[in-house]
Amino acid sequence: MYELPQDITQEKPDVFRKKCPARYLLSRVSGKWSMLIVDALHNKNLRNGELMRIIEGISQKMLTQTLRELEEIQLVKRHDMQTVPPHVEYELTELGKSLREKICAMDRWIEENMLELIANNPSIQLKRNKT
Amino acid sequence: MYELPQDITQEKPDVFRKKCPARYLLSRVSGKWSMLIVDALHNKNLRNGELMRIIEGISQKMLTQTLRELEEIQLVKRHDMQTVPPHVEYELTELGKSLREKICAMDRWIEENMLELIANNPSIQLKRNKT
DNA sequence: AAAAGTACGCACCTTTTGGTAACCATGTAG
DNA sequence: CTACATGGTTACCAAAAGGTGCGTACTTTT
Known part of the structure; x- marks a missing residue:
């Protein structure tokens, strides 16, 4: 499972960045059953x-x-x-x-x-x- | 991997139906890297x-x-x-x-x-x- | 002559995902 | 008294997804 980065608040949201929480959220939302x-x-x-x-x-x-x-x-x-x-x-x-x-x-x-x-x-x- | 149903044309598109091609397509699009x-x-x-x-x-x-x-x-x-x-x-x-x-x-x-x-x-x- | 860049393919192995079956507690229907 | 429905949980195991490293073939750069 995708892990959240250490420092959440310093990131500007960007799904292309591996450690951005937005990427984690995208992986959750795009799970097999979520949508x-x-x-x-x-x-x-x-x-x-x-x-x-x-x-x-x-x-x-x-x-x-x-x-x-x-x-x-x-x-x-x-x-x-x-x-x-x-x-x-x-x-x-x-x-x-x-x-x-x-x-x-x-x-x-x-x-x-x-x-x-x-x-x-x-x-x-x-x-x-x-x- | 999700398999397509036998008879494609008889289905009315519905992602909720297990065998509908729309479900297969959703699974492809919502793959980890597709989006x-x-x-x-x-x-x-x-x-x-x-x-x-x-x-x-x-x-x-x-x-x-x-x-x-x-x-x-x-x-x-x-x-x-x-x-x-x-x-x-x-x-x-x-x-x-x-x-x-x-x-x-x-x-x-x-x-x-x-x-x-x-x-x-x-x-x-x-x-x-x-x- | 050697290294690096281009865009892969393949084999191997680990991690993640997801299905099955069994179990729980409780109340109602027959 | 037994079966069933409700909304779960847990353990076990199989399958799928995905990462790593190596090989290919050719050219340009150093």
Whole structure:
């Protein structure tokens, strides 16, 4: 895992610099599941089970782990209702909502341009065998 | 690596669906180095060595590998000048330039909000030891 | 003659990531 | 009394990602 530099405040933010916190944050946000979770949380708070159903293929472990990481960087807020059986909701923070717009813009762009992106692509054909 | 589904054309694009090509594309774009390379290529074509100097910490292997992947999904074009010594330039395609805007928006957002994102964060302090 | 720059490819090995399965506590449904 | 749902945690292991170092081939510089 990427390590933060010793001296945070002296850096001017720059994702191209190896030791800049911005680079660490980019690596968190661009993790396999992070953008999907932020995207899924777009218009309402969701519970663990709901997120599992929306994001096809995520495991319980990775969902929990990624949510904890997103909490750590202030993008997601966890609401534990303290009931039995457990009821926990996840919500985007204000920062999270702000970033969500950038992420959704990317996700929608990819969806819209999907066919162009995979067109005329011999090596992608080769990858089709396993799944 | 994520595998593409058997039947591409029958899918409506949806990053949340495990087998949708959009999900594969998202995983490519959100790879550790992909967004940095696309971001770096913003206003002019760059050579291998220039990219290495701009993107601190990338290895030759990962640079080449990621450039090949970006070529595969039509985001980057490779121009080999066929000279000796070798002169090769990398350029964003039209698709690449279009996506670059979304990526840059994210990168700049992260840089702008960096201090807020890492503020008040005990566990990030713990990660500061190694690098 | 030797070294350095150019843009890689390949093999090897380590680190990181992520999946599976088992477990926990509790309450409700059948 | 048993099964199931809830929202997790933990240990174990396999796979993927990624770094290091070496080799290539040719030219220019020293």
